Amino acid sequence: MAVLEVLKYPNPALRKETSEVTEWDGKLKKLISDMWETMYLSKGVGLAAPQVGIPMKLVVIDYEGDRYVVINPEIIEEDGAERSNEGCLSFPGIYEDVTRPTRVRVLYTCEKGERRDVIVEGFLARVFSHEIDHLRGRLMIDYLSPLKRGFLKKKMEKAAREGE
Ligand code: CO
Numbered sequence: 001m002a003v004l005e006v007l008k009y010p011n012p013a014l015r016k017e018t019s020e021v022t023e024w025d026g027k028l029k030k031l032i033s034d035m036w037e038t039m040y041l042s043k044g045v046g047l048a049a050p051q052v053g054i055p056m057k058l059v060v061i062d063y064e065g066d067r068y069v070v071i072n073p074e075i076i077e078e079d080g081a082e083r084s085n086e087g088c089l090s091f092p093g094i095y096e097d098v099t100r101p102t103r104v105r106v107l108y109t110c111e112k113g114e115r116r117d118v119i120v121e122g123f124l125a126r127v128f129s130h131e132i133d134h135l136r137g138r139l140m141i142d143y144l145s146p147l148k149r150g151f152l153k154k155k156m157e158k159a160a161r162e163g164e
Contacts, residue, residue, distance in 0.1 A: 001037045004052040006089045009156045014090055015137040016055045021071045024113045028058075032069055032111055035060045044089045046127045048134030051090050059131040063124050073108035073132050077119075084123075086130060088140050094152060098143045100126045 007013050021028060031054065039047040039060055049058040059070040080102030087095045104125040110116050120128050130140065141149050 002034050003041055004034050004038045006038060006042055006047070006051055007053055008092065008160065009090050009139060009141065010153065010160065011090075013053050013055070014050055014134070014139060016050060017137065018050055018055045018057050018135045020057050021109070024111075029111070031056075031058070032060065036062075039089075042089050046131040047089060048131050050134050050137070057135045059135065061124075061127055061131060063127055066124070068118075069111040070106070070128070070131070071109040071111070073106050073128075073135070075104055075106055075129070075132060077103075077105035078129075079103040080125075082126075084126065086126060086140060088130070091140065091152070091156065094156075096140060096144055096148070096152075098126075098130075098140050100129045104128050106132070 031049070035047050035049070035052065035058070038052060039062070045063050046059060046061040049056045057072045059068075059073070061068040061070065078101040081099050082102045083097050083099045085095050086098050102125055103119065103121045105117070105119045106128055107115065107117050133139070141152055144152070
């Protein structure tokens with residue numbers, strides 16, 4: 001296993017188009033285990049492949065021991081809306097209120113190549129929504145007011161310049 005570099009906003013890789021996973025090979029297996037290791041070391045609950053510079057539809061999630069490897073996901077139902085605080089490994093130290101669905105139904109393929117159909121609620125629905133957003137280049141900052149977004153963008157650009 002290896003710890004991968006987590007890319008921070010405004011790295012352009014976070015906005016890239018992602019492709020479907022098509023090969024269930026050793027390379028995918030290694031990427032998944034590296035992503036787990038990277039996520040645990042960073043103390044995150046979720047990590048999406050674009051955050052480690054891999055433009056693929058792959059996410060790992062561990063919420064209180066419920067582990068999900070989510071490949072080629074599609075959100076097919078969303079209900080409810082709740083505004084709550086969230087963070088992102090690509091925005092270290094930044095926590096903002098974001099409105100997300102309270103219940104999400106997701107179709108995806110697991111690491112064994114089997115198709116799954118799950119319904120997740122509450123905080124886990126937030127995590128799935130946040131991580132699946134990463135696969136289409138959508139970031140938590142996009143949900144904020146233009147004023148707040150501008151402020152955070154400047155702050156993150158400054159941190160990137162200073163090599164933080
Ligand atoms: Co994130």
